[in-house]
Amino acid sequence: MLTHSFDLGIFEQAVRSYAHGHLPVSEIKGPDFPILGDHFSPILALVAPVYRLWPSAMALLVVQAALVAVSVMPLAVWARRALGSAAAVVIGVGYGLSWGVASAIAIDFHEVAFAAPLLAFSLTALGTDRLRPAVYWALPLLLVKEDLGLTVAVIGLLVARRGERKLGFITAAVGLAGTVLAMLVILPSLNPAGNNGYFYFLEGSGGGAGGPGDLLYRSTVGLITPLAKTTTLLLMLAPTLFLALRSPLIWIALPTLLWRFASNLSTHWGADSHHSLVLMTIVFAAFIDALIGRRSSVGSLRRYLAGSAAITVLLLPHFPFWQLVQPATWRDDPRIAVAHRLMDRIPDGATVQASNQLVPQLTNRTSASLYGWPESRPDPQWIMVDTRVPFNQRWPLNVFQEQEALGLARAQGYLTVSSEQGFVLLKRPS
Structure with missing residues (x-):
C-alpha cells in the first residue's frame, strides 16, 4: 500500500481496458477519460495478455x-x-x-x-x-x-x-x-x-x-x-x-x-x-x-x-x-490487513472513491477514482478513506479538507459501514 492512484492506478485502468477489448480509459483521470488523449502510449496494449492472466x-x-x-x-x-x-x-x-x-x-x-x-x-x-x-x-x-x-x-x-x-x-x-x-x-x-x-x-x-x-x-x-x-x-x-x-x-x-x-x-x-x-x-x-x-x-x-x-x-x-x-522496508503494518478486510466488503464492479494509496488496491475489480480529486466521478456507491496518512504524503486533500468532505458525504446520506484503525468506509443508500 505504498503505490498511488497517479500513476499506477491510471495505467492499470488503461491496461484493463485493453485486456477487455476496449480503447483505454481511466476513471481516475475523469469519467471514461480516454488515456490516448493524455499520452500517446498504445504500446501498453502489450501488457493486456499478462493482465488477462493476472488481473x-x-x-x-x-x-x-x-x-x-x-x-x-x-x-x-x-x-x-x-x-x-x-x-x-x-x-x-x-x-x-x-x-x-x-x-x-x-x-x-x-x-x-x-x-x-x-x-x-x-x-x-x-x-x-x-x-x-x-x-x-x-x-x-x-x-x-x-x-x-x-x-x-x-x-x-x-x-x-x-x-x-x-x-x-x-x-x-x-x-x-x-x-x-x-x-x-x-x-x-x-x-x-x-x-x-x-x-x-x-x-x-x-x-x-x-x-x-x-x-x-x-x-x-x-x-x-x-x-x-x-x-x-x-x-x-x-x-x-x-x-x-x-x-x-x-x-x-x-x-x-x-x-x-x-x-x-x-x-x-x-x-x-x-x-x-x-x-x-x-x-x-x-x-x-x-x-x-x-x-x-x-x-x-x-x-x-x-x-x-x-x-x-x-x-x-x-x-x-x-x-x-532498511529493516523498516520489510516490516508489515497491521493496518494493511484491516484495509484489505474493509475493501473486501466493496462488491466487484461498484463505483468507489478512495484515498490515493488505496486506489491501486481496487482498480482491478471496481470503477475506482481518487477521493477529493475534482475530476472524479461524483456520487460513488462507496467511499473509503485512510485518515491516518502522514501529513507529508497527503494528496489531494489535507486533514481539514478531508474531515470536511467526510462530514459533507454523511450529510448527503452516506452511511458509515465501518470505521476502524483510521479507515473509514461509507456506502451510499440504495
Missing part, C-alpha cells in the same frame, strides 16, 4: 521490472565483446543500480519502461554500426510516448552520420512526423479539453500560459535553473565520469532533457522522476562507446571502470534501492 496492479510492476532487466542485457553483452568481462559486470550492474532506474522502479509503473529495452538494443546496434537493426529497434519508440519521436529523429540523424544517409534521414523524418502527429492531432482530438488539456506542462506557474518573455526564459536560462535541473544533469553524467560526453550517442538524450527542463512543472526537473530511465539507458550506451574510443591501455580502462563503480556505490544510499537494506 492485478502487481502484473504491471512485474512487467516493468522485466523490461528494465532485459535492457541491461544488450549493454552488458556489447561491453563484454568490446571491453571484456570486467567492463560488462561494472556497466551492467552500474546501469541496473543507477539512480535513474531506481527512481523509475520506485514510483510505480510508467510507459517509459518499454523505452529502456528498445533504446538499449537500438543504441547497441548503432554503436556497432549495425544501422538497420538500430532503426528497427528505434521505430517502436513512437508507440511508447509522444516525445520519443524526437529521440527517434536524433537516432536517424546519427544513422545518416555513420553512412546510411537515406535510411537515416527517412528515420529522422518519420520520428519528427510521429511526434508532430501525436502532439498536434491525436492527443488534442482525444483529450476532452483539446489542446488546453494536453499541453498542461507548458502552463505558467500561476496556472495560465506564460507570455513570450516566459517562453524565452524557459528556452534559455531556464534550461539550467533552478538548481534541480543542473543537479539532474550532473547526476546523469557522473556514473560515466563524464566520458559519455565524448560519444555522439549522448545527443540522443537531448530531446528528453530539453522538454523536461523547458517544462514549467517542477516534477519534471528533478532526479526522482521516472523520466530519467531513458537517460540512464542512453548515457550508459554512450559510456561504452566512449570507452571503446578511448581504450589505450588495460590500466586506464580499469581506472575508468573503478571510478564508475565507486560513484554508483556512493549514490546508492541517496536513492530508493537503499530501501532494500
